[in-house]
Amino acid sequence: MSNMDGHDWVTLHRLRFPDRVSSRERVFPTVAGPDCWMFGPHYDVGPDGMLTGVSDVWGGVGIWHSRAAAEAMVEAPGEALPWLGEAVASWHCLAVPFAHRGAVNWRGQVQKDEAIRAAPADPGGPLIVLTSAGFASRDAETMPRILRFVAGVVAVLEDYGAQPSNLRRAAFRGGFDGRDGFTWSLWHSDDGMKQAAYKPGTHRGRLDEDNAGLLSDRSSFTRLRVVRSRGDWDGEVSWAHS
Numbered sequence: 001m002s003n004m005d006g007h008d009w010v011t012l013h014r015l016r017f018p019d020r021v022s023s024r025e026r027v028f029p030t031v032a033g034p035d036c037w038m039f040g041p042h043y044d045v046g047p048d049g050m051l052t053g054v055s056d057v058w059g060g061v062g063i064w065h066s067r068a069a070a071e072a073m074v075e076a077p078g079e080a081l082p083w084l085g086e087a088v089a090s091w092h093c094l095a096v097p098f099a100h101r102g103a104v105n106w107r108g109q110v111q112k113d114e115a116i117r118a119a120p121a122d123p124g125g126p127l128i129v130l131t132s133a134g135f136a137s138r139d140a141e142t143m144p145r146i147l148r149f150v151a152g153v154v155a156v157l158e159d160y161g162a163q164p165s166n167l168r169r170a171a172f173r174g175g176f177d178g179r180d181g182f183t184w185s186l187w188h189s190d191d192g193m194k195q196a197a198y199k200p201g202t203h204r205g206r207l208d209e210d211n212a213g214l215l216s217d218r219s220s221f222t223r224l225r226v227v228r229s230r231g232d233w234d235g236e237v238s239w240a241h242s
Contacts, residue, residue: 004065004066005065005066005067006117006119006120007096007097007117007118007119007120008035008063008064008065008097008116008117008118009063009064009065009066009067009070009094009095009096009097010061010062010063010064010070010094010095010096010097010116010130010222010224011034011060011061011062011064011070011073011074011092011093011094011095012059012060012061012091012092012093012095012128012130012184013039013059013060013061013062013077013081013090013091013092013093014057014058014059014060014090014091014092014170014231014233015057015058015059015060015081015083015084015087015089015090016056016057016087016088016089016090017056017057017058017086017087017088018056018086018088019056020044020054020055020056021041021054021055021056021058022041022052022053022054023040023041023053023054023173023175024053024054028058028083031060031062031073031080031081032080033062033064033069033073033080034062034063034064034069034070034073035063035064035065036061036062036063036106036107036115037060037061037062037063038060038061038106038172038174038175038179038182039058039059039060039061040058040059040172040173040174040175040181040182041053041054041055041057041058041172041173042055042057042058042059042170042171042172042173043055043150043153043154043157043171043172043173045150045151045154049147049150049151050146050147050150051150051173053173057170058172059170059172059182059184060081061130061182063106063115063116070094071094071228073092073094074092074093074094074228074230077090077092089231089232089233090231090232091229091230091231091232091233091237092229092230092231093128093226093228093229093230094226094227094228094229095128095224095225095226095227096119096123096125096224096225096227097116097117097118097119097222097223097224098118098119098121098122098123098223098224098225099118099122099221099222099223100113100115100116100117100118100220100221100222100223101113101220101221102132102218102219102220102221103134103218103219103220104132104134104180104218104219104220105134105178105179105180105218106132106179106180107179108177108178108179110134110218115220116222118222122225123225124225125225125226125227126186126187126225126226126239127186127187127189127190127193127223127224127225127226128184128185128186128187128223128224128225128226129184129185129187129193129197129221129222129223129224130182130183130184130221130222130223130224131182131183131185131219131220131221131222132174132180132181132182132183132219132220132221133149133180133181133210133215133216133218133219133220134174134178134179134180134181134216134217134218134219135216135217135218136217136218145215145216148209148215149210149215149216152206152209152215153171153183154171155202155206156202156203156206157169157170157171157183158202159196159201159202159203160185160196160203163192163195163196164188164192165187165188165189165191165192165193165195165196166185166186166187166188166192166193166196167186167187167188167237167238167239168184168185168186168233168234168237169183169184169185169186170183170184170185171183171184180218186237188239226239
């Protein structure tokens with residue numbers, strides 16, 4: 001327990017490969033070190049409205065008990081990600097969670113309000129919002145909700161891309177083992193995020209549907225402050241508001 005900090009640390013990793021990679025054909029090993037690790041393909045919707053699990057962009061999330069270990073992952077990600085050399089671009093980020101709520105299956109079981117240990121106070125700094133959503137089953141009765149949810153995520157990403165306060169946005173499929181997928185959104189300011197996410201608009205409408213039980217069976221959100229980011233995500237991520 002001596003190597004545990006009082007709260008968790010989160011690392012985010014975005015890799016772009018030269019070609020599309022299928023999650024059905026390529027299995028990436030679990031990264032050693034973090035308490036929890038997820039790595040999945042970016043949302044790619046097929047003709048049937050379902051996620052294909054194929055993309056040239058993949059995203060990873062690590063949840064760490066130790067800042068030193070998390071920092072080492074961001075400073076030298078190739079040591080933990082031997083496939084990093086296959087990527088044509090990559091971006092890595094160390095962040096502090098300061099708020100976490102909701103239910104999520106990231107460890108093989110559903111956890112409510114405890115998947116990430118948040119810092120006791122907001123340290124301030126650039127903002128990232130990490131969200132998740134999941135379903136209790138994927139049967140015929142649930143499928144219409146899943147299809148609507150997937151379409152909603154795509155619509156929200158498109159809307160966020162039109163917001164001047166949004167820096168970057170992404171959504172990644174969860175594992176075939178039932179673990180939930182996740183989204184990231186990077187923001188110039190807290191006020192800009194709140195305006196885009198909670199005022200009347202695309203995300204607010206989908207959130208209202210979800211709260212009414214019309215979309216997912218569970219969801220979570222985590223707010224993060226960026227300690228450091230490095231690499232190439234469609235160019236360098238500049239946190240200063242232009």
